Amino acid sequence: MPGQALSSLTRSTTLRERALDALRTAIITGQYRPGDHLGEVEIAEHLSVSRGTVREALRHLQQEGLVTPGARGMLRVSRLTPTEVRELFQVREALEGLALAQIIASPRRQEAADALRQALAQLQDAFSTGADLAAKVEADLGFHLLLCELSGNSVLLKTWRQLEGPMRVVIMSAAAEHRESAMSPTAHEPITDAIARGDAAAAQQILHAHMTSAIAQLGMAADTDRDTA
Template sequence: MRSLDRMTLRERALVALREAILTGRYGPGDHLGEVEIASQLSISRGTVREALRHLQQEGLVTPGVRGMLRVRSLTDEEVDELFRVRCALEGQAVAEIVESDQLPHLVAELNAALDKLEAATGDLNEQLEADLAFHAQLCELSGNSILLDTWRHLEGPIRVVVMSASSENRRFPMSAGHHRPIVEAIARGDADTAVRVLREHMQAAVTLLTAQA
């Protein structure tokens, strides 16, 4: 029972800290003190330490001064590198989907993800979740588990970048309309066009997310 309680506490700390980072309550560069967090959540420092270690693996947290962990902060160059790597992964996913003998079924799945993205007309968090869900689906449908796992490791930093951008630039092209040409090209078996549109989409995102307020 104590082992179960410990896991429950760790998961509760992990969820609370992840939410605090992804909603901007902890901003990029903010230090994450174990004592303060343990007091706020009424849990042990050891439990907090385990949660922070997990968030470090997700790419949301990074070591700072004297080993104290802080919310990850990316330079403009790192944001560009992040989205170029992301584009390379998703481009490979496109190529593998187009080559699949299940192409009609996979296109139907992508269109369903587009429908959810189109329905996400609420706040930024809802739109961001739907946008990332579409891109995760793209990678998952490739059938390449290593590709999907690698993309998942980029998801945390992507969220931090979006939430730390100036408020007017956070809503980079996340609409279904910006994604539909990718799916249409995939449906035609035109991987080159799908990748070109995907690259333009990523470049537009970087331009907005790194723009000064």
């Protein structure tokens, strides 16, 4: 009897994780656009799972910031306003600025710079080989995630990861020219160089310019998306 219960629990968990992974992938790859309604019945039929399983997955995605309640409680893919985009990237700048300061003050600064150069190489490769958008987003956010990890500050890292869902939605929903500019490897290389030099002031200035540019590019896209919705 305990074995049967455990087996049932495992199947339930697997189905929930499968639904969660499928829905998350559909959102972050742009299959679902910001503002799209996420109907439990349609999703359950498509994934061949129960509505309860879909409901649990959607609840988890709501915690990640990928899904928000709309009119009459219907869940939709999150859509950020230009103001929300600006605030999102201002918080990112504060977190990553702290990460920069802690990395530069660390005796392992050069090791951190080397690790970031490897992440930068992956981003450059994604652009030079014409990788798909999902791969470029992964490489871009991977660079910034590594920056936070290298700070050694677990609270900083956890807080940054809570912003990751909305960041993905903003980037994926932007027009190609806006997001390409925001993710460009040339915007990231100076950050790594400043860390390698131990130049904290320059690193902060470069990060500020990078985030300000992202706000201009992606906030504009959010405004356009809202007007055409």
